[in-house]
Amino acid sequence: MAPGDPKDNAREAWECYRRLLTRYGGTLDLMSSQGLRDLEEKRADAWAYAEVVGRWAAPGVIMDVGSGGGLPGVALAEGLPERPLLWVERRRRRAAFLRLVAAECGLENVVVVDRDVRTVQREELPGALAAVTAQAVTGFAPLYRLTRHLHDAEVLLVARRGAHWRDEVASLAEAIAANVAVVAAEALGRGGTLVVVSVPGGRPCR
Numbered sequence: 001m002a003p004g005d006p007k008d009n010a011r012e013a014w015e016c017y018r019r020l021l022t023r024y025g026g027t028l029d030l031m032s033s034q035g036l037r038d039l040e041e042k043r044a045d046a047w048a049y050a051e052v053v054g055r056w057a058a059p060g061v062i063m064d065v066g067s068g069g070g071l072p073g074v075a076l077a078e079g080l081p082e083r084p085l086l087w088v089e090r091r092r093r094r095a096a097f098l099r100l101v102a103a104e105c106g107l108e109n110v111v112v113v114d115r116d117v118r119t120v121q122r123e124e125l126p127g128a129l130a131a132v133t134a135q136a137v138t139g140f141a142p143l144y145r146l147t148r149h150l151h152d153a154e155v156l157l158v159a160r161r162g163a164h165w166r167d168e169v170a171s172l173a174e175a176i177a178a179n180v181a182v183v184a185a186e187a188l189g190r191g192g193t194l195v196v197v198s199v200p201g202g203r204p205c206r
Contacts (some may be wrong), residue, residue: 002203004021008117010078010079010126011108012106013044013078013103013105013107014018014074014078015075015094016041016101016104016105016106017070017101017105017115017195018100019096019102020100020101020104020105021036021039021069021070024037024097024100025069028069028094028097029040030068030069030070030094030097031069032188034140041176041189041190042071042190043075044189045071045072045160045188045189045194046071046072046074046075046076046195047071047075047079047192048186049072049075049076049079049119049133049158049194050072050075050076050079050080051079051151051194052158052184052186053076053131053133053158053164053181054079054080055082055185056131056156056183056196057126057130057131057156058063058126058130058154059130060083060127060128060129060130060152061082061083061084061085061086061088061125061126061127061128061129061130062076062080062083062084062085062130062131062132062133063085063086063117063125063129063131063132063133063147063150064076064085064086064087064088064132064133064134065088065117065132065134065137065146066088066089066091066134066135066136067087067088067089067094067112068089068135069093069094069097069133070087070097070098070101070150071166071176072109072133072135073085073087073098073133074101074105074107076133077102077107077109077110078107078171080109080140081108081109083107083130083135084107084110084111084126084127085107085109085110085111086110086111086113087102087110087112087113088113088115088117088126089112089113089114089122090109090114090115090116090117092114095112095114096111096114098110098112098172099112099172099206104168105181111126117146117147117150118146118149118166120150121142122150124148125150127168129147129151129153129155129201130153130155131156131157131158132147132155132156132157132158133158133159134146134157134158134159135159135160137159137173137174139168139171139198140157140159140161140168140169140171140180140195141168141171141172141175141176141205142173143157144155144157144175144176144199144205145175145205147206148201148202148203149191149202151201151202152201152202153200153201153202154198154199154200154201155198155199156196156197156199156201157194157196157197157199158195159194159198160188160192160193160194160195161192161193161194161195162192162193163193165185165193169182169195169197172197172199174206175205175206176199176200176204176205176206177203178200178203179200180197180198180199181197181199182195182196183196183197183198184196
């Protein structure tokens, strides 16, 4: 991507992603036709991830679990170009698409991992894990459980949750027998709440 204003570069990357998604979305079952029509609204919600991670996460690696068709991963890469970012997607065809997006759209801070997050080793991370984001993983406790082997002393978990997200936070606190601090909770335009929690990392999770 050519140097210039960061917002201009982000828009270039987004338009590149849109073209690739339109081209391959049907073949790889990445997004429905309605989803493509609503892509700008999806982008606004995805940018909320980048904004809260940029505001609240300590320096270090951002890992997006279940990156799928590229959201919120593309927005994270656009909005936080100085941060190392891992897109973890175990479905090989989707991971191949994500690699194409990173290469074609100039997202040089992205590494795509094409296997189950439980097999990723801490030594593979380009630094301490600062935050874990997810859009498709169900519940904070499962997200914690899947990634706990990669945590440092403290980590942020960032996910879109439904109306009962407070119950999920309480369940996570009970599962790890530790305090879970709600750092932010922001309503998203397409529904749900983007919830950011700070938790002690690496604890046993029932």
